Amino acid sequence: MRNKITLALWLIFSITIVFIYLNIGSPSANIISQVRIPRLLLTLFTGMALAGIGSIYQLMLANPLAEPYILGISSGSAFGSILAGVSGFIILMPLGGFVGAGLTMLLVWKLAHQKGRFDKSRLLISGVIAGMFFAAGISLLMYLHLQDTALILGTLMGNLGRIFSSGEWLTFSILLAVSLLILAYLYFKSTAIDILSNGDIYAGSLGINVLHLRREVFLLTSIVIGICVAYAGIIGFVGLIIPHVVRFFIPSGQRRIYLFSLWAGAIFLLVCDMAAKHLLAIELPVGVITAFLGCPFFMWLLLRK
Amino acid sequence: MKYFKLVLSLLLLLLIMSCKKGVPKAPSGYVVLSPEVAEILCALGAEADIVAITEECNFPPILASKPKVGSFSAIDKEAIIALNPAIIFASALEQEGQAAELKKLGYNVQVFYPKSLKSMNEEILKLGRLTGKINASQNMRLQMEAAVAAIKAKCANLPRPKVYLEIYRDPLMSVSDSSFVGELIEAAGGDNIFPTLERDYARVNPEAVINAKPDIMICFSQDSLNNIRSRKGWQDIPAIRNKRIYFEKDINPDLIQRATPRCIDGMRSLQKLFFQKDK
Numbered sequence: 001m002r003n004k005i006t007l008a009l010w011l012i013f014s015i016t017i018v019f020i021y022l023n024i025g026s027p028s029a030n031i032i033s034q035v036r037i038p039r040l041l042l043t044l045f046t047g048m049a050l051a052g053i054g055s056i057y058q059l060m061l062a063n064p065l066a067e068p069y070i071l072g073i074s075s076g077s078a079f080g081s082i083l084a085g086v087s088g089f090i091i092l093m094p095l096g097g098f099v100g101a102g103l104t105m106l107l108v109w110k111l112a113h114q115k116g117r118f119d120k121s122r123l124l125i126s127g128v129i130a131g132m133f134f135a136a137g138i139s140l141l142m143y144l145h146l147q148d149t150a151l152i153l154g155t156l157m158g159n160l161g162r163i164f165s166s167g168e169w170l171t172f173s174i175l176l177a178v179s180l181l182i183l184a185y186l187y188f189k190s191t192a193i194d195i196l197s198n199g200d201i202y203a204g205s206l207g208i209n210v211l212h213l214r215r216e217v218f219l220l221t222s223i224v225i226g227i228c229v230a231y232a233g234i235i236g237f238v239g240l241i242i243p244h245v246v247r248f249f250i251p252s253g254q255r256r257i258y259l260f261s262l263w264a265g266a267i268f269l270l271v272c273d274m275a276a277k278h279l280l281a282i283e284l285p286v287g288v289i290t291a292f293l294g295c296p297f298f299m300w301l302l303l304r305k
Numbered sequence: 306m307k308y309f310k311l312v313l314s315l316l317l318l319l320l321i322m323s324c325k326k327g328v329p330k331a332p333s334g335y336v337v338l339s340p341e342v343a344e345i346l347c348a349l350g351a352e353a354d355i356v357a358i359t360e361e362c363n364f365p366p367i368l369a370s371k372p373k374v375g376s377f378s379a380i381d382k383e384a385i386i387a388l389n390p391a392i393i394f395a396s397a398l399e400q401e402g403q404a405a406e407l408k409k410l411g412y413n414v415q416v417f418y419p420k421s422l423k424s425m426n427e428e429i430l431k432l433g434r435l436t437g438k439i440n441a442s443q444n445m446r447l448q449m450e451a452a453v454a455a456i457k458a459k460c461a462n463l464p465r466p467k468v469y470l471e472i473y474r475d476p477l478m479s480v481s482d483s484s485f486v487g488e489l490i491e492a493a494g495g496d497n498i499f500p501t502l503e504r505d506y507a508r509v510n511p512e513a514v515i516n517a518k519p520d521i522m523i524c525f526s527q528d529s530l531n532n533i534r535s536r537k538g539w540q541d542i543p544a545i546r547n548k549r550i551y552f553e554k555d556i557n558p559d560l561i562q563r564a565t566p567r568c569i570d571g572m573r574s575l576q577k578l579f580f581q582k583d584k
Contacts, residue, residue, distance in 0.1 A: 028516075030515070031512050035515065036512075038537060090475055283510060
């Protein structure tokens, strides 16, 4: 009974937030449908994807510090998208990000195999190394293109305020649909991932094709992260903290943790974006807000429990 | 150990021989790091004294033959020291740190970063004093003031079109009235839709652009006409509906973004864009 009330309250809260987000400052109908709804969708999707994938990585890599950006995909994607941006192809930034993510993914995947065998630690290390490499690349681009600092910072600290032309919007809608399908598919893999976290031999004995499952999850999540970073830049913190917060309330059962991570991540990022837009006269980078709001909240949770 | 002293003395000899007996040269000439100062100095007739420039100093074309000491944000300090200039003219922004370091080395470093027409006129006089072109600078100032007054008078009684200047697309950035280009827009008879921003060049919200309904859009953000026209929610903006969008080919950014005498030409072109009938 108590659970149902909490759930209902949470649902009402989410709907209220979405409503406020769309109507704050009494905008015209044109602005709501053409500017705010695209931004709302991008924000919800980014928050969902980051938190959901974060919860999967933490379980699969058996590392509470794992987050969607740890495997270097995000740095590769950011590098690709910044490279496109500073070369003058601002319209093609998402494409650059996507190509960057794809290449990094292949590289990390290749490095994670030793004599054809997949190794969890190798995956983590090669991901971190790839991330460092591309971070250095981004620093270099920033140094060489000081006049494009705004664009580079937008990518590094999150930029949800992208303007879409109609062509770009169509592309984004298709990618969004694909990503949502992937996220839904991953939901049905939750139980298998849960079992996998108890060890390969145990999972294998239950009839799970361990190698295949890992490969599948890695490829699918990389695609979604690539899309996320390509459109919204790197937004830290959501993927790391939201799954932990959810686990405070739901200690076990990846199926439910994943589902609530998706939900909480989306709403959390929406609140952060709203704060980023309205806290000061100038729009703040959303990545700063996620950390400012999330860290104290997490500390409070730690102290309370 | 046997050869140690021998090797050491040989090395010492080599070191002494490689030292040239240098006669300290008296400092002369100007190193100009700021494109704006380069333009003003040439307009004052001091281009012969400029011994080096940075890559961005591209006007007047006569400067192309001058040696370069790096680019605006990456200055080659050793090259400057080798030239031993009498005065180094720097700008603010990225050059501030470099200017401070050159000052520490004992050079006469002058920093110019005019942010308004008024301070530009004052700095022209200062440049005249520093370079001994006092008469030329006073004449230039009077001419500039007269030209600005004439431009302002021309549009005094005309309705002011609302103007949106986009300097960056992702994230969207525009200018405020307290920036140099913002002042030019206002002086040329336009009404900048972002009179106050936190900084002279700052990020703006796309919703604010839509709500402000600008009549004219100047796009320096390298976006294409088709793309701008298909931006979601922008179709009702008068500038876009009436196709009054202007690009770098319509108005040279250097004419309105640099605080130099050429800004008069920039203001005239702006005025022409503002008050011409639909394209």
